Amino acid sequence: MDNEADVFYRELPKVELHAHLNGSVSFQxxxxxxHSKPQLNIEHSMTAIGKGQRRTLDECFQVFKVIHQLVDSEDDIFMVATDVIKEFAADGVKYLELRSTPREEITTGLTKRRYIETVIQAIQQCKKKGVDIDVRFLVAIDRRNGSQVAMETVQLVEEFFLSSDGLVIGIDLSGDPTVGHGRDLLSALQRAKNSGLKLSLHLSEVPSQHDETDLLLNIPPDRIGHGTFLHPEMGGSQGLVDKVVQKSIPLELCLTSNVKGQTVQCYSDHHFKYWYQMGHPVVICTDDKGVFATDLSHEYKMAATTFGLSREAVWKLSQQAIDYIFAPDSVKELLKQKWRDLQPQEFK
Structure with missing residues (x-):
């Protein structure tokens, strides 16, 4: 990216609200x-989906399993988190909410608590070194692990919510959307909400999740991940749309991820258009910049070129994303000032 248009997207200050840590690991x-684990015989082609390639959702989840084999110790997590944060900063991202499911690895002695602590240490280290980005952490509940693990995760996150100086701010619900049902996780999510934790829930990622989505919208979540099949044109329902609109729940939209994961046919079919034209709160995100070989500058550029957005509209879209972050109002004000300082003269 080095032509004049590309420089605009790179220099555009951006907010990233839907980035899975392990899916964001770059080629480098x-x-x-x-190199550090030659015994695994893992090749690059097993960890990313290149240009022009598509994968089924199930195949995408297989890619994450391979990455998990590579990232299985505290040292790995620290390096990965540090690299990912620096790469987002280099792409013009000024505020980042990373999300990840804490894992145990018996072979390396990794515990879920140490997993979270190590991500926090990476965030603190980047801040100490002056990396120009404000980073927060959403701890993920993997829906495949059931209700007991979900509740244990919430209890662990409640501790860090109080002790991490505002770095751990919420819960992400993710994992293979074809496994399990949200009703089993309802009590854990409700507890998290009651504790003051923010909730970002993957909803309607695949068709035929109407009942689950309807149920989870009652909590309600603070943001929705993807929401691909919420609206009638994608097989959803007007009732679900009305609920989302009535509660004014922002959507985290990941264009390349949905196209490469084949939940959306092509960029022009993406549900960004439906919600954006309605004037509903939307935030452009990457999902997994490493796996899907993208970055946030590219996602903004794709949205703009596909849906005919002017540069001023793109700037506004980026600026409005500040309103949907999970950090407190004091942080929002600092970010808004940063955007004002960086705003091109022609948009003032």
Whole structure:
């Protein structure tokens, strides 16, 4: 990206609200991990979906399993988190909410608590070194692990919510959307909400999740991940749309991820258009910049070129994303000032 238009997207200050840590690992970092674990016989092609390639949702989840094999110790997590944060900063991202499911690895002695602590240490280290980005952490509940693990995760996150100086701010619900049902996780999510934790829930990622989505919208979540099949044109329902609109729940939209994961046919079919034209709160995100070989500058550029957005509209879209972050109002004000300082003269 080096022409004049590309420079605009790169220099555009951006907010990233839907970034899975392990899915965001870049080619360069994967290279280091592969080199340190030759016994695994893992190749690059097993960890990313290149240009022009598509995968089923199930195949995408297989890619994450391979990455998990490479990232299985505190040292790995620290390096990965540090690299990912620096790469987002280099792409013009000024505020980042990373999300990840804490894992245990018996072979390396990794515990879920140490997993979270290590991500926090990476965030603190980047801040100490003056990396120009404000980073927060959403701890993920993997829906495949059931209700007991979900509740244990919430209890662990409640501790960090109080002790991490505002770095751990919420819960993400993710994992294979074809496994399990949200009703089993309802009590854990409700507890998190009651504790003051923010909730970002993957909803309607695949068709035929109407009942689950309807149920989880009652909590309600503070933001929705994807929401691909919420609206009638995608097989959803007007009732679900009305609920989302009535509660004014922002959507985290990841264009390349949905196209490469084949939940959306092509960029022009993406549900960004439906919600954006309605004037509903939307935030452009990457989902997994490493796996899907993208970055946030590219996602903004794709949205703009596909849906005919002017540069001023793109700037506004980026600026409005500040309103939907999970950090407190004092942080929002600092970010809004940063956007004002960086705003091109022609948009003032």
């Amino acid at each position: 970092t994967i290279e280091k991990l592969i």
